[in-house]
Amino acid sequence: MKIFNIIKIAFKNIKSNKLRSSLTMLGLIIGIASVIVLVGIGTGATTSVTNSVQSLGTDILTLNISSSDTSLEYNQVDELLDIPNISEIAPYKNISAQISRGNTTSSNAKIIATTDNYLEITNVDLASGRRISLIDIENSTKACILGYDIASTLFGLTDPLGETIKINGDKFTVVGVLTEQGSNMGNNIDNMILLPLTTAKYFDEDTSISNIYLKVENENIIDQTSNLIGNYIRQTLQISSDYYSVTSQNSMLDAMDNISNTLTLLLGGIAGISLIVGGIGVMNVMLVSVTERTKEIGIRKSLGAKKIDILIQFLVESLVLSLLGGIIGILLGITIGNIAENFGYEFSASTTIIIISFLSSATIGLIFGIFPAYRASCLKPIDALRTE
Numbered sequence: 511m512k513i514f515n516i517i518k519i520a521f522k523n524i525k526s527n528k529l530r531s532s533l534t535m536l537g538l539i540i541g542i543a544s545v546i547v548l549v550g551i552g553t554g555a556t557t558s559v560t561n562s563v564q565s566l567g568t569d570i571l572t573l574n575i576s577s578s579d580t581s582l583e584y585n586q587v588d589e590l591l592d593i594p595n596i597s598e599i600a601p602y603k604n605i606s607a608q609i610s611r612g613n614t615t616s617s618n619a620k621i622i623a624t625t626d627n628y629l630e631i632t633n634v635d636l637a638s639g640r641r642i643s644l645i646d647i648e649n650s651t652k653a654c655i656l657g658y659d660i661a662s663t664l665f666g667l668t669d670p671l672g673e674t675i676k677i678n679g680d681k682f683t684v685v686g687v688l689t690e691q692g693s694n695m696g697n698n699i700d701n702m703i704l705l706p707l708t709t710a711k712y713f714d715e716d717t718s719i720s721n722i723y724l725k726v727e728n729e730n731i732i733d734q735t736s737n738l739i740g741n742y743i744r745q746t747l748q749i750s751s752d753y754y755s756v757t758s759q760n761s762m763l764d765a766m767d768n769i770s771n772t773l774t775l776l777l778g779g780i781a782g783i784s785l786i787v788g789g790i791g792v793m794n795v796m797l798v799s800v801t802e803r804t805k806e807i808g809i810r811k812s813l814g815a816k817k818i819d820i821l822i823q824f825l826v827e828s829l830v831l832s833l834l835g836g837i838i839g840i841l842l843g844i845t846i847g848n849i850a851e852n853f854g855y856e857f858s859a860s861t862t863i864i865i866i867s868f869l870s871s872a873t874i875g876l877i878f879g880i881f882p883a884y885r886a887s888c889l890k891p892i893d894a895l896r897t898e
Contacts, residue, residue, distance in 0.1 A: 523799070523827055524834075531831060534795040537788030538835030538874065539842060542867050544784050546843025547850070549863050552773050554856030569729040570631060570758070571736055573722040575743070577753035581718040584707065590724060593742060595735040598725040600627040603710050607678040609703065611664040619660050621677070621703045623710040629688075631723045634699055639671050639686030646706040655686035659700035677703075680712055732758050782870075788835065789874040796828050796882035821887035828879025829872060836871025840864055 524531045575581050587601050602624035609616040622628070626642050629635070639655065646653050654675065661670050661684075670684040682705070691699040710716070726735050736756045743754050844864075847857035 517826060517830065519823065519827075521830065524831060527799075530795060530798075534791050534831060535788075535835035535838065537784065537791040538832060538871055539788075539839040541782070541784030541786075541788045542836050542839025542871055543843035543846060544780075545782065545867050545870070546840060546859055546863065547846050547857075548780065550843070550847045550857045550859040551850060551855055553860060553863075554858035556773075557858055558856045569726050569732070571724040571726060571732065571739065572757050573724060573739060573743075573754065574757075575720045575747075575749060575754045577749050581720050582722070582747070583718055587719055587722065589746075590722070590739070590742070593735070593738050595726045595728055595731060595738075596724050597727045598627050598631055600625055600631045600723040601707060601719040602628060602721050602723070603707065603715060603719070604721075605705065605710060605713050605715060607713050609660070609664070609675060609677055611673075611675045614664055616660055616663050616701075618701050619657075619703050620698065620701055621705065623705045623707045623715070625707050628704065628723070631725050634691065635689045637687045637689040638669075639684070641686065642704060642706050647708050650708040650711065651706055652680060652682045652709060652712070653685045653706060654682040655688060655704040656684055657688050657698075657700045657702040658690040659698075660703060661687045677705075678713060785870060785874060789832075789878040792828055792832055792875060793878040793882060795831075796824060796879055797885070799827070800824065800882050800886040817887045821883045824883035824886045825876065825879050828883065829875040832871045832875025832879075833868075836868050839871070840867055843867075 605621040609619045674681045851857045
């Protein structure tokens with residue numbers, strides 16, 4: 511029997527039992543769509559975070575000191591520039607305070623007290639105005655730079671430069687506005703407010719430093735530079751390695767890549783359970799089909815059909831059923847993923863996962879179709895024709 515005729519008969523049998531075929535494919539459709547959506551969202555989220563890390567640059571080190579007893583003072587920070595390969599530094603502190611202008615308030619602002627190098631090191635650009643200056647830091651000037659969203663919330667269409675906002679009741683003059691950028695290193699830049707580092711004292715914060723960005727001149731020796739920074743922290747500040755960390759963007763990317771791979775396998779495994787359930791459904795339906803078509807099998811065998819012909823016929827029907835479910839599942843998964851993007855989720859359906867999903871549906875059709883097909887091919891003509 512020619513393969514074209516086999517496929518034609520397969521479609522005819524599927525079409526003659528539309529409801530049963532649709533319910534059979536439903537398990538596969540849900541399984542394939544789940545794989546596409548879950549893995550796509552996981553991949554999209556990883557890509558988004560990776561892009562944020564990479565946007566900071568691979569020539570940046572981040573120093574975090576978690577010791578409550580010892581930290582760097584502002585006048586000690588410049589000593590880090592004496593470490594070979596360190597070209598720039600940007601210490602920063604996170605401030606908790608209430609932001610307002612008139613009757614308008616903003617509760618989701620992230621306030622960072624830092625120095626004039628912060629924007630350059632983090633690759634954040636100004637839309638208008640100026641950076642925080644050394645004079646601002648030396649004089650503890652009540653100046654601030656607003657993120658795009660904060661500026662829009664507090665000022666609307668009004669130009670905020672030269673205007674004032676209140677931070678915990680103190681008036682701060684707006685000297686700059688950042689470009690619209692979204693997230694960077696886990697921070698929403700558009701909801702950020704930058705202040706001179708020394709103004710932390712106005713918020714009952716000390717001037718000690720626990721967080722610093724360090725830019726290196728040669729990123730090829732960034733690991734050696736990280737070790738030199740660690741030596742300085744241990745020997746000069748007498749801080750145990752348990753209470754500080756020096757991380758590079760490459761090490762963060764490697765860690766996130768490992769986490770991403772683990773989560774992708776986990777999500778794929780969970781979704782794969784639906785595929786197995788769908789495969790069992792295909793096998794059950796094919797077994798029912800064999801029972802219903804016993805006389806048909808007997809007639810074909812009595813007319814000269816070989817065992818392999820019957821085996822291929824039922825195997826192709828199982829494969830066609832699975833592939834149809836797989837194609838519909840892929841299209842449904844991509845559609846749901848695109849809809850999810852409109853609700854703020856990152857979604858990335860790679861060609862690889864689509865191909866894997868398609869091949870998975872084909873594999874399920876073959877594996878779970880083998881037993882029903884083999885059972886049909888083993889029927890003896892006389893027994894099949896005798897069945898009532």
